[in-house]
Amino acid sequence: MKARVFVMLKNGVLDPQGEAVRHALGSLGFDGVEGVRQGKVIELDLAEGSTEATVTEMCEKLLANTVIESYRVEMG
Amino acid sequence: MKARVFVMLKNGVLDPQGEAVRHALGSLGFDGVEGVRQGKVIELDLAEGSTEATVTEMCEKLLANTVIESYRVEMG
Numbered sequence: 001m002k003a004r005v006f007v008m009l010k011n012g013v014l015d016p017q018g019e020a021v022r023h024a025l026g027s028l029g030f031d032g033v034e035g036v037r038q039g040k041v042i043e044l045d046l047a048e049g050s051t052e053a054t055v056t057e058m059c060e061k062l063l064a065n066t067v068i069e070s071y072r073v074e075m076g
Numbered sequence: 077m078k079a080r081v082f083v084m085l086k087n088g089v090l091d092p093q094g095e096a097v098r099h100a101l102g103s104l105g106f107d108g109v110e111g112v113r114q115g116k117v118i119e120l121d122l123a124e125g126s127t128e129a130t131v132t133e134m135c136e137k138l139l140a141n142t143v144i145e146s147y148r149v150e151m152g
Contacts, residue, residue, distance in 0.1 A: 028134075032126055033122060037118070037119045043114075046108055058106055
């Protein structure tokens with residue numbers, strides 16, 4: 001079974017990668033880009049019967065730095 | 077309005093970051109992790125009236141390296 005984890009920097013945490021993308025889009029002539037935030041998506045291929053609780057534990061222990069990042073788990 | 081772009085390495089392209097995560101999860105005692113792929117999620121804050129076609133153009137020109145990466149756009 002598949003699980004997806006989305007990890008984003010929390011609001012208020014500076015996102016230089018996102019800022020760089022915003023500037024680059026402006027330079028390429030894309031107007032109206034008001035903000036860009038860049039995060040990670042981690043696709044996990046898990047053994048059958050794995051639970052969302054396990055994936056949440058993975059996030060807490062490894063996948064996200066919960067001081068500055070928030071995460072969301074999507075199963076299936 | 078918001079748009080989200082998901083950028084993943086294409087199948088067959090080596091993903092050392094994903095492999096590192098897989099090993100680390102194993103070391104932490106999480107069994108049954110058969111595969112991990114890591115990608116990017118880019119959240120765009122766009123002016124009203126922006127279209128999916130514009131975001132697709134952003135992907136082609138900047139956000140994804142279409143030689144090795146695939147992308148998916150989600151509006152709204």
